[in-house]
Amino acid sequence: xxxxxxxxxxxxxxxxxxxxxxxxxxxxxxxxxxxxxxxxxxxxxxxxxxxxxxxxxxxxxxx
Amino acid sequence: xxxxxxxxxxxxxxxxxxxxxxxxxxxxxxxxxxxxxxxxxxxxxxxxxxxxxxxxxxxxxxxxxxxxxxxxxxxxxxxxxxxxxxxxxxxxxxxxxxxxxxxxxxxxxxxxxxxxxxxxxxxxxxxxxxxxxxxxxxxxxxxxxxxxxxxxxxxxxxxxxxxxxxxxxxxxxxxxxxxxxxxxxxxxxxxxxxxxxxxxxxxxxxxxxxxxxxxxxxxxxxxxxxxxxxxxxxxxxxxxxxxxxxxxxxxxxxxxxxxxxxxxxxxxxxxxxxxxxxxxxxxxxxxxxxxxxxxxxxxxx
Numbered sequence: 001x002x003x004x005x006x007x008x009x010x011x012x013x014x015x016x017x018x019x020x021x022x023x024x025x026x027x028x029x030x031x032x033x034x035x036x037x038x039x040x041x042x043x044x045x046x047x048x049x050x051x052x053x054x055x056x057x058x059x060x061x062x063x
Numbered sequence: 064x065x066x067x068x069x070x071x072x073x074x075x076x077x078x079x080x081x082x083x084x085x086x087x088x089x090x091x092x093x094x095x096x097x098x099x100x101x102x103x104x105x106x107x108x109x110x111x112x113x114x115x116x117x118x119x120x121x122x123x124x125x126x127x128x129x130x131x132x133x134x135x136x137x138x139x140x141x142x143x144x145x146x147x148x149x150x151x152x153x154x155x156x157x158x159x160x161x162x163x164x165x166x167x168x169x170x171x172x173x174x175x176x177x178x179x180x181x182x183x184x185x186x187x188x189x190x191x192x193x194x195x196x197x198x199x200x201x202x203x204x205x206x207x208x209x210x211x212x213x214x215x216x217x218x219x220x221x222x223x224x225x226x227x228x229x230x231x232x233x234x235x236x237x238x239x240x241x242x243x244x245x246x247x248x249x250x251x252x253x254x255x256x257x258x259x260x261x262x263x264x265x266x267x268x269x270x271x272x273x274x275x276x277x278x279x280x281x282x283x284x285x286x287x288x289x290x291x292x293x294x295x296x297x298x299x300x301x302x303x304x305x306x307x308x309x310x311x312x313x314x315x316x317x318x319x320x321x322x323x324x325x326x327x328x329x330x331x332x333x334x335x336x337x338x339x340x341x342x343x344x345x346x347x348x349x350x351x352x353x354x355x356x357x358x359x360x361x362x363x364x
Contacts, residue, residue, distance in 0.1 A: 029305045034270045041074040045064045059270040062294040
């Protein structure tokens with residue numbers, strides 16, 4: 001399994017699927033996050049690999 | 064996925080601009096858009112002194128970095144809002160950014176100016192936290208800019224901020240606010256010119272710019288902004304954007320073409336506040352001085 005971290009929560013996802021598809025299955029609009037791994041942006045077309053951890057940085061700020 | 068420009072591996076797809084970009088060309092695009100926006104709206108010139116309103120978040124730090132790279136003379140102003148935990152962390156990011164680049168950062172503690180921080184203010188004053196905080200920030204940032212002899216105050220409002228504000232104003236048909244919503248607002252007397260050079264960049268682009276450029280910023284949201292109307296409006300717009308790319312950009316650009324049709328109901332006449340001497344549209348003390356007075360009495364304002 002791989003891990004997607006978002007707002008303090010960790011979602012386990014199976015390897016092989018694209019990041020965009022995984023986000024949509026979690027109900028996250030891709031426009032609202034920036035996937036980052038080891039300080040670098042991960043494209044939405046990336047196929048998730050076994051054991052990797054990707055942080056979904058929230059890009060929406062407000063107030 | 065390949066970069067539309069150089070065919071190297073792309074890291075981001077910008078559907079609203081029909082672009083796939085590698086890190087190098089994302090940075091180049093962001094800086095180009097900002098440079099063009101500054102010129103198109105006559106925001107400021109390289110000869111003028113700019114004060115960047117710095118919060119420690121992605122937008123303000125990216126703006127400061129871009130202005131610096133474009134050769135503008137820009138200092139920063141950070142307001143310590145007195146929000147438990149959040150303020151200390153955002154201040155640290157702002158100070159580290161400035162120190163690493165040897166940039167001048169003015170730090171102003173709201174508690175020293177108002178008698179309490181935002182946490183204390185929301186307990187004694189009527190009104191929503193973001194609205195009260197906005198009043199305090201506008202007043203103090205203008206004060207720092209005016210006293211420091213800056214020609215312009217630059218803020219990190221981005222496309223998502225502007226589109227959300229626009230949607231909110233349209234929903235309520237706030238004609239006065241619509242008339243004043245523009246990427247640059249002229250200065251008048253002690254009111255310093257304001258500019259928003261990031262208005263045509265999405266939040267996602269700005270966040271990507273920071274990650275690629277190694278700009279460390281505070282990820283967490285202000286605790287008072289949880290449930291804020293502006294965030295709800297952004298979610299609505301992002302749902303539309305997901306289905307119809309370029310919705311936000313089209314909405315803002317379209318508005319700017321017809322904005323002249325909106326007029327304030329009455330011309331705003333600015334007077335000097337009898338207490339602090341800063342400009343206000345109110346008769347009697349300005350909103351900041353009234354809040355300060357209420358804080359000193361511990362009673363609702």
